[in-house]
Each structure stands twice: as structure tokens, then as C-alpha cells.
Amino acid sequence: MMKELIVKNRSYRRFYGDKKITKETLLSLVDYARLTPSGANRQALKYIVSSESAVNSAIYTTLGWAGYLSDWDGPSEQERPTAYITIVQDKNNKMVTAADQGIAAQSILLGAVEIGFGGCIIANIKKEELLTILNIPEQYEILLVIAIGKPKEVVVIDEIHMGDSIKYWRDEEQVHHVPKIRLEDVVLNYK
């Protein structure tokens, strides 16, 4: 089951723009993050959820999409995420290890995939602008934005060897290819 979720949980960047996600659903996903391990149980992370079109449109303008797809500026208006979860941390109570944010983000995304959604973790953010848009109090700093929606693209994993190009790409059918280094090469003591 986990294997299926892990494989299905790709970074999706095109969505069915008419498939809305309720605030309640977003809160249930944040609850997964809330219940995850946290370094020294510090729980430095806080969350801002958005499922409203106007706010989503504003958030969208602060995000950088798919660095390797140089001829693609991001999803068209009809294919944009229908929800966002912004992860911030308290500047006065920071994570003791940087692992916390990934633990939270992955828990949210696996939860989203389980109920038929999917998304993308975005770190390329105009943070000052987003702080203003979301009215985030000064004590917090932005770490990540998770874009969520009903995926409208096919993403496949291609096995590669260490040293091959790791740049993702789209083929003529608009299938998104993600090269992943084979297991033998990522485990230092595989043999």
C-alpha cells in the first residue's frame, strides 16, 4: 500500500482547475503533519491553508515552477492548483533539525494522494510577497508551499544510473518524465 502511494505521489504541476478542495480536507491533511515526529518535539511549524480562488490566484504569482522546463512558465489558468498549504516556522522557536519540514510535507502529500489528489512541494517562493498576501505575522518565516489539486498530467519514473542526467522533462505526449537513480547506486553498501 505504501509502495503504491509512494510511487503515485509524484510532483504534479498541472491540475483540473475545477476540482475544488474543501478547507476541511486541507485541515485533515495538516493534521497528519501535526501528528508527525518533530525534532525534540519542538513543533516549530505552523500552517496556512488556502482553498479560495482569489487567494489561490495571489499565491500563484509568488511561486516558481519546474526549473528544468525552461520553455514552460507554469500551469495555465485552467490547470492551476485549487489549494495551497504554506508551511512556516516560528523564528523564536525554530526546528532543531531541518528534517521537520520534509516530514510534514511528505505526510501531507501522501495523505492527498490517498484521497485522489496530488501536488508539488515548492521552495522557489517570493517570500516577502507571500507574507503580505497571507497576512503572516512577523514572528514566522516561510519554508515551503505545497500546491495541491486533482492531477491532470501523467508522470513516470525512468530508472537511471548514477551520473546520468537527473533533469526531468516532458515528451511529445506531454508525459512528464522523472529520472530516478537506481537503488543499487543510492545504497552505498548495496552489495
Place this chain on the structure above:
Amino acid sequence: MMKELIVKNRSYRRFYGDKKITKETLLSLVDYARLTPSGANRQALKYIVSSESAVNSAIYTTLGWAGYLSDWDGPSEQERPTAYITIVQDKNNKMVTAADQGIAAQSILLGAVEIGFGGCIIANIKKEELLTILNIPEQYEILLVIAIGKPKEVVVIDEIHMGDSIKYWRDEEQVHHVPKIRLEDVVLNYK
């Protein structure tokens, strides 16, 4: 299902020392980490797995356990983890966001919980010593160690309000309590 896994995936620190984990199982868990999203798909993380008693004993000596339990030095010899996965990154090809390590660790642990194991992410590591023990090439630096085994303790979540003590503790029955801040307080725009 994810909710159940998320709740069951606590930080476990006492294990059935006779419940071994095979190298094949560890490799299948690393495979989950390998297939997760990675910032700019950089795949900077590499893994060293250990399920052999002698190596496990050596790894154990490099780890710091449960900072808040000041009168507890870590699990007794009979209750130690029966496997470890050490996560390193290539110093010449670092993560573009620190989220990668948490994404990988959480994927490994959720996978472990699904098959009846559990573990703990440890960042308090004598890294120089562990580099030597595991013969890790100089190009890598240690980020995290994930201890894994068959959990031999009960861990419960206690809901707290923001500002309450977040220190985990053990009661007289040796039940491990983890205070987690309620959802209303971790979502900045809950209302």
C-alpha cells in the same frame, strides 16, 4: 489508512532485541525514499543500511537518545534497534532544499510501520565516529540515522494548547507520552 499509519508512526526507542530485520527489508524501505520527491530532483541523498549485530552495536555508541528523559541513557542491550539506516548527502551535490532528508526519513518510517516495525529519527550523532564505523567515503556527510526495530513500548499522544510544555515524558507504567499542540493552534487561519 494514512491516518492510522501516521498516528502509529511514533518515535519508538525500545524494541524487541530478538526481532531481526533483513537487509532485503531495509532495501525495500530505502526504495521508498529513493522514489520520493527531491528538490530539483537532485537526489543528493545516499543510504547505508545495517542489520548485523556487530555493526549495530557500534552504531549505537554514536547516538544520543531522548534528550528530555534525563534519567535514561537509552535502551538496554535487550531493547536496542535491530537495524539502522544512515542518511548521508554528497558534499559535492547537496540538497537544494533541506526538506529532502525529512521526506526520505518519513517515507522509510511509514513503510516500516506498515510492516509491523517502527523507529526513531536521530540527529544527535557523533558523526566523525560513525563515518569511521561505516567506512563512509569522504565525499559524504551524515545527516540522520533512522533506528528501526519491533517496538516494545507504548507511545501515546496528549493534546495540548500552544504554550504548554512540549517535553515528552514517561509515566509510572513506562508509557511514553508525547504532547502535540492541537490543530486549532498550528493552523494560523484555522477559523
